[in-house]
Amino acid sequence: MQHVCIIGGGFMGAALAKYFLNAHVKVSLFEEFTTRRQELMADKTFQEVHFIERIEECKEVDFIIEAITENLQAKQQLFETIDDYFPASTTFCTNTSSYLISSIVENVKNKERVIGTHFFSPAHITPLVEVVPSAFTNSNHIQKTMTFLQSIDKKPVLLKKEIQGFVANRLQSALSREAMSLVQNGIVSTEELDFIAKWSLGVRLANTGPLEQRDINGLDTHMAIVKYVYPTLENGTEPLPIHEQLMTNKRFGMKTNRGFYDWSKTDKKQYLADKEKVLLNIINAVSAQDEEVGK
Template sequence: MMRTVTVIGAGDMGHGFAVHFALHGREVTLVDHRRSNLDEAEERIREVVEFHDEEGLAPASPDEVLDRVSFTLDRDAGVSDAEFVLETVPEDLDVKREVFESVAAAAPSDAVLASNTSGIPVTDIAAGNAAADRIVGCHWWYPPYLLTPVEVVRGEATSDETMDRTAAFLEDVDRTPVVVERDVPGFVWNRVQNAVVRECMHLAEEGVASVEDINAAVRDGYARRTAVIGPFETIDVGGLDLYRTVAGNLFPHLSNADEPSDLFDEYLERGRGGIEDGAGFFEYDAPASEVTRRRDEGLAALGRALDDRRD
């Protein structure tokens, strides 16, 4: 069992990883290149643990969790005793390669070196690295302390041992490994998510339905059912013959756009970039932190309901 974890990058995902690993009894080192980022991460960790406590999800107090997390600007020292290293730096291939070159030299020779990349091929990240067999994709979904699936992505050089150790570690910290055997762009989750987004954008552009109604149809219909049974189970329930017929009739009419929708630019040009601007496709009357908290409260409630159902 791996007990010592180093997270490189203290941003949105990094502080969430630190919370989750510490809540599950791991000794965590959080590394960043700016002290201000680490200070902010410490405060955000406390806030997330307090949220877990309010929701009845935290087995430890904020102080107990923070006692398991150390903060450092020294990357080499931060990984020197790590059994599992997880980077979550910006999605820039050169930056990630530099991180893994230095980590491979400074971490123990048997440490698993994992990348939270959401789309850069693991094979490209590991290219030319002497520890390429220990480099693996480990893509979590946001927020990592509330969503359980984690993609374990095999690069061309990733060993079976690294894949197995990563999957076992994730299970030890109460996460469900989704094994991705081919290192394709976007892996599984982002390919499915963006296929849905592309069709939603297409429907809005074509005036088939409003943004509000499309959003509601996915959120309250498709997503709610998918939270209970996945797409292949849904086909089984409906019958393969039926779904094959529907697919034959419908697929020719679905969007096959290979460029982002013009709606992105239209909204961005109007200063509607999302919750930080107070508006995106929707308008928001609360700070971004409150919007994300409402999301987390909904995810926590959904998780409890699904757990109760499975029990």
């Protein structure tokens, strides 16, 4: 049985623990905040997790999976600190969603065993994992990571080189920047923007990728469109004013009850549970379709 040690018991770390347990993987978990650790320990979902109070207590582990806050300095310090705790055979995975792996391992002695494994939220449901090696990552650790993820029914994609934000978040960032710009410029309301995205791109992307769709529509047709539209697209290199204003007003989204939407009267736990059910249905439908067409 494979043994993973998750560092960080927040939203992502807890979801990963849940998934690994269901995949019959032995799970140890380090969460530095006592209140959060006790909260997880009291949850029956995690009764098979081995909770540790010091990272070095994790013995005979195949993978260390870092799931701490998205802060470059914190991740750098963590990997530098634990580098001597584990043998060279232990693979170190960072769940960063944006930072270059080479930047994270800047001061790590054994850089060759660190690799990016970008899981997507909700991690206990969403299949894709972007596997991102740096120029230092050893091929044995790359293959070990890919084999492990495939064995637990994740869908890993190995990127050929590292880049800020990897692939999915670069696509998402481009889309969200244009979405904010359209709302900011009074073209459409927040609700209308999301409605359009869900009922056009959303349903189509679950079945057909953007480049495949270009082939289906015709690249000549697409060329005529982009020559006309590209010059008008949002191309700012700084956060947009609409985003900055939300930050200034401490409207961080669901976590503070206000963002683009008012979440104060929403049963958030039930809302997200309902979303997960829909997502699972979509995943099952897409998987069945891929099997039918032989993808």
